[in-house]
Amino acid sequence: MRPVGRIFGEKSDQMNAIPTNWAHLARQMGKPMTQEKPRTRIQEKNRARVLEAALEVFSKHGFRGATLDEIAREAGLSKPNLLYYFSSKDEIHVTLLEGLVDTWLDPLRDLKEDGDPQQELRAYVRRKLQMSRDFPRESRLFAQEIVQGAPRMKEGLATDLKALVDEKAVVLKRWTAAGKLAQIDPHHLIFSIWALTQHYADFDVQVRAVLGEGRDPIAEAEVFLDTLFTRLLEP
Amino acid sequence: MRPVGRIFGEKSDQMNAIPTNWAHLARQMGKPMTQEKPRTRIQEKNRARVLEAALEVFSKHGFRGATLDEIAREAGLSKPNLLYYFSSKDEIHVTLLEGLVDTWLDPLRDLKEDGDPQQELRAYVRRKLQMSRDFPRESRLFAQEIVQGAPRMKEGLATDLKALVDEKAVVLKRWTAAGKLAQIDPHHLIFSIWALTQHYADFDVQVRAVLGEGRDPIAEAEVFLDTLFTRLLEP
DNA sequence: CGTGGTCTTGACCATTTGGTCAAAAAGAAA
DNA sequence: TTTCTTTTTGACCAAATGGTCAAGACCACG
Numbered sequence A, B: 001m002r003p004v005g006r007i008f009g010e011k012s013d014q015m016n017a018i019p020t021n022w023a024h025l026a027r028q029m030g031k032p033m034t035q036e037k038p039r040t041r042i043q044e045k046n047r048a049r050v051l052e053a054a055l056e057v058f059s060k061h062g063f064r065g066a067t068l069d070e071i072a073r074e075a076g077l078s079k080p081n082l083l084y085y086f087s088s089k090d091e092i093h094v095t096l097l098e099g100l101v102d103t104w105l106d107p108l109r110d111l112k113e114d115g116d117p118q119q120e121l122r123a124y125v126r127r128k129l130q131m132s133r134d135f136p137r138e139s140r141l142f143a144q145e146i147v148q149g150a151p152r153m154k155e156g157l158a159t160d161l162k163a164l165v166d167e168k169a170v171v172l173k174r175w176t177a178a179g180k181l182a183q184i185d186p187h188h189l190i191f192s193i194w195a196l197t198q199h200y201a202d203f204d205v206q207v208r209a210v211l212g213e214g215r216d217p218i219a220e221a222e223v224f225l226d227t228l229f230t231r232l233l234e235p
Numbered sequence C: 001c002g003t004g005g006t007c008t009t010g011a012c013c014a015t016t017t018g019g020t021c022a023a024a025a026a027g028a029a030a
Numbered sequence D: 001t002t003t004c005t006t007t008t009t010g011a012c013c014a015a016a017t018g019g020t021c022a023a024g025a026c027c028a029c030g
Helices: A012-016 A023-028 A041-065 A068-075 A079-085 A089-109 A117-134 A136-147 A154-177 A186-202 A204-211 A217-233 B020-028 B041-065 B068-075 B079-085 B089-109 B117-134 B136-147 B154-177 B186-202 B204-211 B217-233
Strands: none
Touching: A041 A068, A041 A079, A041 A089, A041 A136, A041 B041, A068 A079, A089 A117, A089 A136, A089 A154, A117 A136, A117 A186, A117 A217, A136 A186, A136 B136, A136 B186, A154 A186, A154 B204, A186 A204, A186 A217, A186 B136, A186 B186, A186 B204, A186 B217, A204 A217, A204 B154, A204 B186, A217 B186, A217 B217, B041 B068, B041 B079, B041 B089, B041 B136, B068 B079, B089 B117, B089 B136, B089 B154, B117 B136, B117 B186, B117 B217, B136 B186, B154 B186, B186 B204, B186 B217, B204 B217
16 A cells, blocks of 8 residues: 555655546556656645645535635635645645545555455455544545535546456456355445445544444444454355 | 534424425324424425425535525525525525434334344345435435534434434344344444445445446345345344 | 515625735745 | 745635515415
8 A cells, every 4th residue: 555645645746746537547557657747845845735724624515615715724825825836726626536546446456366355355344444544534525526426536437446346346256256255246345345434434423423432433343344244255 | 513403303393394305204104294383385385495406406515515596596496585485594404404314214213122133124224225215315415414524413413313323222232132133233233234325325426437337226235235234134 | 456464586785705916025046 | 146936925806605675576365
């Protein structure tokens, strides 16, 4: 898995890449690499501050509900200054999503055909759950984009994401055929992993409210989900 | 933003408790149709049109992202006219949530201790999934409210919803103690049902994009989830 | 019919919104 | 130091926003 700093745009890597949706996937599919534009240290730092602030605000209110003033205040910059680094609200949002998608899908990419199927899958679940714990705002940002109809990602979903999932579905099917996995629909198995793990980030308020004080939802979820998938995957 | 009470009131005596599209559901479930302040036919019709339009818009853009103009246009009313029926954007949103919460939780309330535990739970899953199919906008409305921190429901979550879930958790525990159910955390079991069923409404775009054309996500989910919970609940 | 209440709307308002611009301030390079 | 580029900001703008209001249209009923 890539260094986590990428998601926050803290470090150079993401800042220098010219935005290309689904860059990692594109690279994998042999499309031309994007060119890098040199950026000053001040640019790096301030773009990162903007993206961090935007993550906070977008994940809390959605795209339409977020305002540039709020993002600027959160970033500690004046609004014109903010617009010096990103030319529009839209560009900030797109840049955020771009930076998130790769990291978000890395755990799935890491599913390797060699190795014990059940262990591989349970490891995937654990990693996804960890991301809900470590990057809840990123999860909610993504969730809101999808719930609202994915206006900025629809295309990527139907092409790149579908391709990745289909590829892994083939692996799952082979595992099933080899008798190493229960006979269950591979696509829906993947959906179930997404749903169950991201639930703890996206619906955090509800989960905490229902569980009450003094509990650690994700620690409990780890145990529960391990049981669930152990039982589900057994051939 | 302060939380608004009454949203979770089980026996709401609000005059606006039941939006039209849910009225039949509520009625057939034997809920007390509460006494309404006398309203003319025009009022009934137009309030219903507003709530229907608001459901459409709020579920698509969230509270902040929705505008009164859009709701008015969707409802086919002028904005001042809309504000003749509801005194503010806030009131429309709260009224919507109030009207939906009860119906949303009815399937859980219907979990009855007598009766086969596994069948009861699988029936609950089926009903929840059906609601994702029949009321996806309502599901997304709730999802956005929760993802955004539940500013209007937080209180109700921690009191009423928690009480309901805790009550059912006791039932689940007794089932487990009686050896009729696997030993799994009852709260997380309920979370898993919510997560897995609502996923098909809230993340519909993603699910459809990944599955590709010509498939019926929820029909497939019914099969998949039946398998999943059969395996999970087995003692 | 008239009359009193209900419903509808065009005009209007203060504030907020995303975004621009010229000019000043701060660095970098020589 | 001077010169050139990068960064920052106050002032500004047109459009959109939630909401008001007075007056007119409509409607039920005696």
